[in-house]
Amino acid sequence: xxxxxxxxxxxxxxxxxxxxxxxxxxxxxxxxxxxxxxxxxxxxxxxxxxxxxxxxxxxxxxxxxxxxxxxxxxxxxxxxxxxxxxxxxxxxxxxxxxxxxxxxxxxxxxxxxxxxxxxxxxxxxxxxxxxxxxxxxxxxxxxxxxxxxxxxxxxxxxxxxxxxxxxxxxxxxxxxxxxxxxxxxxxxxxxxxxxxxxxxxxxxxxxxxxxxxxxxxxxxxxxxxxxxxxx
Numbered sequence: 001x002x003x004x005x006x007x008x009x010x011x012x013x014x015x016x017x018x019x020x021x022x023x024x025x026x027x028x029x030x031x032x033x034x035x036x037x038x039x040x041x042x043x044x045x046x047x048x049x050x051x052x053x054x055x056x057x058x059x060x061x062x063x064x065x066x067x068x069x070x071x072x073x074x075x076x077x078x079x080x081x082x083x084x085x086x087x088x089x090x091x092x093x094x095x096x097x098x099x100x101x102x103x104x105x106x107x108x109x110x111x112x113x114x115x116x117x118x119x120x121x122x123x124x125x126x127x128x129x130x131x132x133x134x135x136x137x138x139x140x141x142x143x144x145x146x147x148x149x150x151x152x153x154x155x156x157x158x159x160x161x162x163x164x165x166x167x168x169x170x171x172x173x174x175x176x177x178x179x180x181x182x183x184x185x186x187x188x189x190x191x192x193x194x195x196x197x198x199x200x201x202x203x204x205x206x207x208x209x210x211x212x213x214x215x216x217x218x219x220x221x222x223x224x225x226x227x228x229x230x231x
Contacts, residue, residue, distance in 0.1 A: 007052075008045045014214040016204040017043045019191030026169075028195040032203035041191040048204045052215070055186045055200040056222035059164070063089075063226025067161035069186075070153070071216075072174050074098060078166040078212045083152070085216040089223050092160065093152040094174070103177035106159055113154055116146035162186060164219055167206040169193040188215045 011017065019025070019033065019041030032051070034044040062069060071086040071093040073079055079095045086093035094102065102109050119139060122128055128136050165187040168175045175197050178185050184199040190206035205211035 004046075004049055007049050011045050011048060011204070011211075011214065014205075014210045015208050016048060016211045016214060017045050018205045018208070018211075019043055020207070024192045026192055026194050029189070029191045029193065029203060032195075033191070043191070043204055045204075048202065051200075051202045052204075052218060055202050056218060058184070058200050059162075059186060059219055059222040060226035060229070062162055063223040064230045066230065068092065068156070068158075069162045069164050069219075069223065070094065070156065070160035071164050072098065072171050073166035073212075075167055075170055075207075077207060077209045078216075081209065081213045081216045082166060085220045086152070088220055089227075090155070091223070092154075092156040095152055096148070098171060098174045099149055100173060101177075102153070102174070103159060103181050103183065109150075109153075110157075112146060113150045113156075116143065116150055117154065119143050119146070159183065165198075166212055166216075167193065168198050168201075172197070186219065188212065 022036050022039050022041055025041055032044055032047045034042045036042065059069065069091050071082045071091055073082040073095060074097055083093055083095040099109065120143065123143070128139060131139065159181060160183060163174065163178045163183060163185045165171045165174060165185055168185065168187040168189050169192055175185055179197065186200040187198045187202065188206045189195055189198060189201045189203055195201040195203065202215060204215060
């Protein structure tokens, strides 16, 4: 069995071939479809395999150069996989709601991250003891709020070199900010997504946990392979 055939079978087993209803199809996705079954678009996994290989080559090259990829996903089916994948290779992530301006207003967002880091540091050193009980309670609430918004990007000290996005239609603000900053985007894109907004699209099922998990793992492997080449 060839490597490509095995990859296609693995993608098929993960349900990567399922798109959405034909009525929701974005015209840009048509070249990557095999057909339609019961009004549901079906991806041509041979073409998905080619797109995946191109995306992995790009990610591997970034890793070889020590570049940073920001992982992004807000939909519930993707949050756990994206968080785990990013953490596995020490990359920053947004696993939840995208905070507008994370890229286009990075200096201001970074100040909020620094505020979070300072509060955590002060708490660990016992420096919050000087405040009243009510003041400490308010600080704890602030820490919890900042953590929810920014914990995944604490390590991001400058703009990322690329984004890896699950469902660029849902994460259109993140994709638009990246485009504005000339930051390339790799994205797992379902049949309702506009592939023209993404530099390295991977046309496949971006709605099921199993499919998302597969593609996240492939991107993580590609980054690890790139690091090995740099060693």
